[in-house]
Amino acid sequence: MHPFLLASANDAATAIAAHAADPDLAYIAGGTDLIGLMKDRAALPKRLLDINTLPDMARIEALPDGGLRIGALARMSDVAAHPDVRRRFPVIAEALLFAASGQLRNMASMGGNIMQRTRCAYFRDEDDLPCNKRRPGSGCSALHGLNRNHAIFGWSEACVATNPSDVAVALAALDATVAVRGLAGERTIPFTGFYRLPGETPERDNVLGRGDLIVSIEVPAGAEGRASHYLKIRDRQSYEFAVVSAAAAVAVDGRRIRSARLALGGVAHKPWRLTAAEVALRSASLGDIEALKSALATSFTDARPLAHNAFKVELAQRVALRALQAAGARA
Amino acid sequence: MNPAATVTRGTGENTVVGDDARVPIGLTVNGRVRTMTVEPRTTLLDALRDELGLTGTKKACDRGECGACTVHVDGRRLLSCMTLAAMQDGKQITTIEGLERDGNLHAIQAAFIEHDGFQCGFCTPGQIMSAVAMIEEAKADWPSAATTDVERPFTIAELSAAEIRERMSGNLCRCACYPNIVDAVAEAAARS
Numbered sequence: 001m002h003p004f005l006l007a008s009a010n011d012a013a014t015a016i017a018a019h020a021a022d023p024d025l026a027y028i029a030g031g032t033d034l035i036g037l038m039k040d041r042a043a044l045p046k047r048l049l050d051i052n053t054l055p056d057m058a059r060i061e062a063l064p065d066g067g068l069r070i071g072a073l074a075r076m077s078d079v080a081a082h083p084d085v086r087r088r089f090p091v092i093a094e095a096l097l098f099a100a101s102g103q104l105r106n107m108a109s110m111g112g113n114i115m116q117r118t119r120c121a122y123f124r125d126e127d128d129l130p131c132n133k134r135r136p137g138s139g140c141s142a143l144h145g146l147n148r149n150h151a152i153f154g155w156s157e158a159c160v161a162t163n164p165s166d167v168a169v170a171l172a173a174l175d176a177t178v179a180v181r182g183l184a185g186e187r188t189i190p191f192t193g194f195y196r197l198p199g200e201t202p203e204r205d206n207v208l209g210r211g212d213l214i215v216s217i218e219v220p221a222g223a224e225g226r227a228s229h230y231l232k233i234r235d236r237q238s239y240e241f242a243v244v245s246a247a248a249a250v251a252v253d254g255r256r257i258r259s260a261r262l263a264l265g266g267v268a269h270k271p272w273r274l275t276a277a278e279v280a281l282r283s284a285s286l287g288d289i290e291a292l293k294s295a296l297a298t299s300f301t302d303a304r305p306l307a308h309n310a311f312k313v314e315l316a317q318r319v320a321l322r323a324l325q326a327a328g329a330r331a
Numbered sequence: 332m333n334p335a336a337t338v339t340r341g342t343g344e345n346t347v348v349g350d351d352a353r354v355p356i357g358l359t360v361n362g363r364v365r366t367m368t369v370e371p372r373t374t375l376l377d378a379l380r381d382e383l384g385l386t387g388t389k390k391a392c393d394r395g396e397c398g399a400c401t402v403h404v405d406g407r408r409l410l411s412c413m414t415l416a417a418m419q420d421g422k423q424i425t426t427i428e429g430l431e432r433d434g435n436l437h438a439i440q441a442a443f444i445e446h447d448g449f450q451c452g453f454c455t456p457g458q459i460m461s462a463v464a465m466i467e468e469a470k471a472d473w474p475s476a477a478t479t480d481v482e483r484p485f486t487i488a489e490l491s492a493a494e495i496r497e498r499m500s501g502n503l504c505r506c507a508c509y510p511n512i513v514d515a516v517a518e519a520a521a522r523s
Binding site: 006032036077094102 | 393415476499
């Protein structure tokens with residue numbers, strides 16, 4: 001790794017001021033993504049600010065109304081093992097448990113998880129191949145390169161990368177929010193608006209700016225939380241990023257869907273909510289497979305596969321269907 | 332603004348750490364307090380091997396992908412290649428060298444020998460450190476991706492071969508000794 005300076009933060013205001021003033025400073029928590037990026041020279045911060053020392057940011061709170069507040073420094077393994085997370089929102093526990101390895105889940109923070117950068121092999125390549133996300137203006141090697149693992153929705157000529165987080169898919173489906181503290185105080189960002197599409201500026205993954213510090217993630221109470229499921233399809237059965245994944249949560253009257261929430265992973269620059277399908281699924285019976293398939297198809301009319309990932313259009317619909325059925329089985 | 336002038340390292344006085352400065356740190360490694368100075372970029376793995384001469388912890392992928400560098404920090408298994416030594420200042424570290432007691436192997440070490448859980452042996456320290464902590468996680472009711480129903484409490488009696496394989500998937504064995512590793516871990520878990 002390149003040489004850098006390391007300090008640790010004792011209070012959030014000081015950390016935020018330092019981050020706002022210094023474009024070469026990066027926060028570090030678990031480090032499981034950042035240190036890998038630094039070893040691959042895909043991130044070269046001159047100063048690291050260790051935020052693990054910030055107080056009161058690792059709590060996992062079951063809120064009285066049935067919701068959940070997860071501190072940004074809570075570790076993936078602690079969130080996945082928490083009894084209230086497992087009972088209220090099994091999709092969150094499952095998404096976490098299907099990610100990374102036992103060791104990494106013990107290290108990785110929730111804030112860092114939702115900030116992790118794409119696994120696009122060109123972005124992380126040690127030889128520094130053209131990549132607009134890594135070096136703006138250098139081009140996209142994946143657009144006409146090996147793009148089997150890349151996006152089928154929302155990509156631009158500048159970038160076809162996907163977001164690698166599993167739990168972000170579950171949080172997007174559950175309409176979670178991100179509490180962020182910045183120079184101007186604290187604000188709440190809906191999860192569905194947290195990530196950006198690449199457009200002409202793929203170097204920006206999300207809407208955060210200098211000085212912003214993720215404080216917590218809040219999951220609202222909802223009838224759909226308990227009947228939820230995360231399904232992940234990958235090239236290995238364990239310890240691998242998703243080819244395609246789906247988070248589903250449903251509320252039902254008998255076998256009839258009152259409300260469904262669905263998001264896909266591995267298909268876009270952000271967790272991809274199936275908004276049209278969610279509307280089309282209302283009143284459908286969980287037992288009517290053809291009706292479910294037709295409803296899901298309404299969210300795929302704008303799919304734009306690349307040279308090597310046309311299979312994802314069909315696969316994603318099957319994964320969404322199975323996730324929906326498994327969530328329904330919990331209702 | 333220089334952030335090092337505005338933030339402190341640990342609870343002590345302000346410490347300005349320059350690019351080439353070495354940071355004084357103290358780690359309790361296998362029960363012994365060890366002080367050293369390291370560059371900020373020194374990983375915990377390199378500090379253990381190069382500063383303390385504890386070469387039982389192996390460096391293989393150096394990217395958090397293989398698990399060979401697994402150690403315990405405050406009782407939890409983690410990857411020493413993916414954390415900075417200076418970030419673990421003040422922590423309790425256990426490495427493979429610290430598992431035996433009074434010349435007696437840890438039950439998992441003995442089970443690996445009994446079940447022939449290794450060939451070349453390079454991944455073995457990481458496998459064993461991972462297994463020791465993994466069994467504690469299972470006892471603490473942690474579910475895994477192999478757990479049928481995450482909503483229910485998990486009990487150690489449910490630690491099947493499929494559960495072991497999933498929970499140990501962060502440790503790769505190039506010799507593919509996996510069946511014997513699973514047997515060794517299963518027996519040690521059943522006895523514990």
